[in-house]
Amino acid sequence: MRKIIMLLLALILVGMLMPTGFATDSNVVVTYGETTYSNSNYKSFVDNFFVKQGNVDINNVDVKTITADQVNQISSGITGKSYNSNQILSSALVDLNDNENLKVSVDKSKITTITGDMYLSALKSAGITSGHVYVTSPVQASGESALAGIMNSYEEATNVQIPDSVKEAANDEIYTQAEIVNNSGVNADSLSNMVDQVKEEVSNSNITNHDEIVNIINNHVENNNINITNIDIENLADSIEQVQNVQGDVEYYQNQVSEFLGNNSSSEFSLDGLFNWVKSLVNGI
Secondary structure (H helix, E strand, C coil): CHHHHHHHHHHHHHHHHCCHHHHCEEEEEEEEEHHHHCCHHHHHHHHHHHHHHHCCCHHHEEEEEECHHHHHHHHCCCCCCCCCCCCCCCEEEEECCCCCCCEEEECCCCECCCCHHHHHHHHHHCCCCCCEEEEECCCCECCCCHHHHHHHHHHHHHCCCCCHHHHHHHHHHHHHHHHHHHHHCCCHHHHHHHHHHHHHHHHHCCCCCHHHHHHHHHHHHHHCCCCCCHHHHHHHHHHHHHHHHCHHHHHHHHHHHHHHHHHHHHCCCCHHHHHHHHHHHHHCC
């Protein structure tokens, strides 16, 4: 009888100590394009995709909305394009519970230009190396605006701001590749694979000289049998040079995230630990 009473008291204590934050999984964030968020049918379509693909409770995640103004702050300085509030459709889910290696799953039936490999490459350029990202849209969209939402989600989940210089470099990489795909008709995955090869060579040799980067791109263009114009090559070189020039900021960001995650894990509320304590308490009576 005494054991039962002590067990009940211990379980009551567990309930009192249970953190109220369990209502929302802070490691999962959804960012909706504002056009999608304001249309119930659009939002329902996107939610169903995330539930099926990400196996999440859509009512138990953090939610943010990406506006045209936020996208235009990025795109205007890169492509000169300006979007209005009924054009921001692509939406993204970031799940940091699946954090061993960075993965990107894109709804190819809806996202017409930006591929999973393009997102993957741009996110790695920004110093993001873990989590599972899902991208979709209720109707066909290029997917360019989703990158702003994805990075916003990482900021929300980790409570660490990505430096503006890093955001600009990553977004420039996405927009540059999208422009080349749209103008030249080159296969998006082939282009992304080639860009990754160039970035790896540039990074390994710590090259920041524009002409050297152009030469490296030309070599890889030939090796991969990719047909793009000299203007495309120049634009790619500018983009990769920008990525290389912000590596100091990328490293700073990665250190901040590592510090946050380290602190978060050390102070994380552990139910397993608490229940083990209850078990040991009862067994010791």
